[in-house]
Amino acid sequence: MLDIAEAEPASGEVITLTDVRKTYRSGSIEFEALRGVSLSIEQGEYVAIMGPSGSGKSTLMNILGCLDVPTAGSYLLAGDDVSEMDEIDLAQVRNRRIGFVFQQFNLLPSLPAWRNVELPLTYAHVPRDVRKAKSVAALEKVGLGDRIGNRPGEMSGGQQQRVAVARALVSSPALILADEPTGNLDSTATEDVLALFDELHQQGRTIVLITHEAEVADRAGRVVRVRDGQIHSDRITA
Amino acid sequence: MSWLETLRTGWDSIWSHRMRSILTMLGILIGIAAVILTVGLGLGTQKSVSASINSLGSNLLIVSPGSATSTTGVRGGFGSASTLTTSDAEALASSLAAPDISAVAAEKTTSLALTAGSANWTTSVVGTSPEWLTVRNRTLAQGAFFTAADETNRSAVAVLGSETATELFGFQNPIGQTVTINNISFQVVGVLASAGSNASSNLDDQALVPMSTAANRLFGGTTRNAVSTIYLQARSADLLSAAYQEAQALLLNLHGITTASSADFSISSQESLLDTATSVSRTLTVLLAGIAGLSLLVGGIGVMNIMLVSVTERTREIGLRKALGAPPAAIRRQFLAEATVLGLSGGLLGAGLGIAAARVVPHFINSEIVISQTAVAGSIAIAVAIGIVFGVYPASRAARLAPIDALRSE
Structure with missing residues (x-):
């Protein structure tokens, strides 16, 4: 139970998008951010999503992360159709199925590392002692076993992002969704975090990474390019 | 997220903004x-007012000449204010009537x-009957009260209030002087035990004969039989209104008046005095508590x-919590819990301060402060309610934030 290194045994498709469309409406102006995206990602894949700004990349990431729902089309996440879910069910899906890593780290500055890591578990009603054990295990996993009591302000950017990765891992999600995870890091810290993703990939985790940096995308086994709200190219690189 | 967990989170956030909190x-x-102080002050005033009214005696009815009417205030009796006489008092004393x-x-x-030797002192000289001691609920410090025989014989005996005795005789024993x-x-046959003073008079400065x-030896004249007040004691508190009815009927009959509204006397009870006095101080208390x-x-x-x-400041935190799986209800609860903790802590500290002040302030002002448990409990409850009521709007705003917008904000 505490072995979070082990990925979910289920195989098959983690993500299945079928003709997903997203239209934003602002007054009388309609803007179609996604125009029929179909994409499937298998269990254990490491996928980079690339695209220039305004390409619909962020919208795709929001939909993949269940932070937003498509206007049309269907989205199956680990077998469940999330495109029709309400806010409360979506919150639960994000909590159980998805581990987020953000560009801004998004750690709560007043809480020590382990309490930041345990946050998803508190919303999953996990008992306190189990939460603590799992958070410590996750922090050890990312090489921060000696910093569990440190607050984000007392850590370097790379360390903070590793705390964020530990937080994404702690609930053993089906999918790790990283939005520009190295965007705020120097090259050493970038290498550090990317090495961590490589390791997670080798352990069989499904990772979707959104980036605009080619050298970051090169680490993934598959690169999906988005342009004008559609998938422009999808190629296996490794 | 359990309530306990939510409260912990709320407390963390309050603690991290200590000064502001x-x-x-x-x-x-x-x-x-x-609120605690003003209510306490009001209750203290009520208590001292009712104590001074109770010091008049117990189960007491007070008959005064003239009548009080609600529209014209005090109105004199027929021709003179001295409408009550010693014969009225004698009639009221009849256990048959x-x-x-x-x-x-x-x-x-x-x-x-x-005058006593070289000392002289002006005070209220009160002609009364031996029952006065019981009716007015007083006791003697020295000697004895005058008797029915003294009353019959028009004896020249006097009972002095304690202050009057001190003024006239100093530290000498006044008995027999x-x-x-x-x-x-x-x-001088007796000295009254001290009873302090009430709102209108010094109970320790008087001479009773x-x-x-x-009537016959000191005052004389045509009004010799007029009295200023008749005090009646009912057999028990339950019989107070029966006694009131009897006294009113008897006096109306004696004075040949047919309707109670044109009576040339008025009867008030301690309760009615008490009611008037407490309603005044209650109004004041409500006013002050209202301002508080x-x-x-x-x-x-x-x-x-x-x-x-x-x-607003924590939009990103809210977005993050939502992204990590907090349902809107959990966010709402968190902010509500914070507001409630603020209200509760403010309430508890305020109650502590109020109680401490209620102990200290009476040493500096000449007034009692009664700490009302109802006021303390009530105001803490109000503080919590304030936290909840005024927390609802911010909390629901936080809960409504969309996680993407919240995360993007900077």
Whole structure:
């Protein structure tokens, strides 16, 4: 139970998008951010999503992360159709199925590392002692076993992002969704975090990474390019 | 997320903004302390007023000449204010005509000069009957009260209040001494135990003589039988209204008046005095507590203000929590819990301050402060309610934030 290194045994498709469309409406102006995206990602894949700004990349990431729902089309996440879910069910899906890593780290500055890591578990009603054990295990996993009591302000950017990765891992999600995870890091810290993703990939985790940096995308086994709200190219690189 | 967990999170956030939280609480704290103090002051005043009214005696009805009507105030009796006489008092004392009245003491009061040796002192000289002691609920410090025989014989005997005795005789034993009033020598037979003073008079500065002596030897004239007040004691508190009815019927009959509304006397009970006095002080208390309550309201608005600022400031945190799986209800609860903790802490500290002040302040002002448990419990409840009520709007705003927009904000 505490072995979070082990990925979910289920195989098959983690993500299945079928003709997903997203239209934003602002007054009388309609803007179609996604125009029929179909994409499937298998269990254990490491996928980079690339695209220039305004390409619909962020919208795709929001939909993949269940932070937003498509206007049309269907989205199956680990077998469940999330495109029709309400806010409360979506919150639960994000909590159980998805581990987020953000560009801004998004750690709560007043809480020590382990309490930041345990946050998803508190919303999953996990008992306190189990939460603590799992958070410590996750922090050890990312090489921060000696910093569990440190607050984000007392850590370097790379360390903070590793705390964020530990937080994404702690609930053993089906999918790790990283939005520009190295965007705020120097090259050493970038290498550090990317090495961590490589390791997670080798352990069989499904990772979707959104980036605009080619050298970051090169680490993934598959690169999906988005342009004008559609998938422009999808190629296996490794 | 359990309630306990939510409260912990709320407390963490309050603790991480200590200074701001203390300033926010201050509004509620001052409001609560003010409510406890003003209510306590009001209750203290009520208590001292009712204590002084109770010092008149127990189960007491007071008959005064003239009548009080609600529209014209005090109205004189027919021709003169001295409409009550010693014969009224004698009639009221009859156990046949007024079976529920246990004792009657008429008072005829005049201010006169008393002389004892070289000392002289002007005080109220009260002609009354031996029942006075029971009716007015007083005791003697020395000697004895005058008797029915003194009343019959118009004896020149006097009972002095403790202050009057001290003024006239200093530290000498006054019993058996002679005091001269209107050139008549009275023998001092007793000294009253001290009873302090009530709102209208000093209960320890008076000289009591038998009614017959006062009427015939001190005052004389055509109004010799007029009395200023008749005190009636009912047999028990339950029989007070029966005694009231009997006294009214008897006096109306004696005075040949057919309707109660044109009576030339008025009967008031201790309760009615008490009611009037307490309703005045209650009105004051409500007024003061209302003003204190306003400051509570202002404190509550302060809480809402800070919570709204906090929601805006922590938009990213809210977005993050939502992204990590917090349902809207959990976010709402968290902010509500924070506001409630602010209210509760402010309430508890305010109650502490109010109680401490209620202990200290009476040493500096001449007034008692009664700490009302109801006021303390009530105001803490109000503080919590303020936290909840003024927390609802910020909390629901926080809960409504969309996670993507919240995460993007900077």
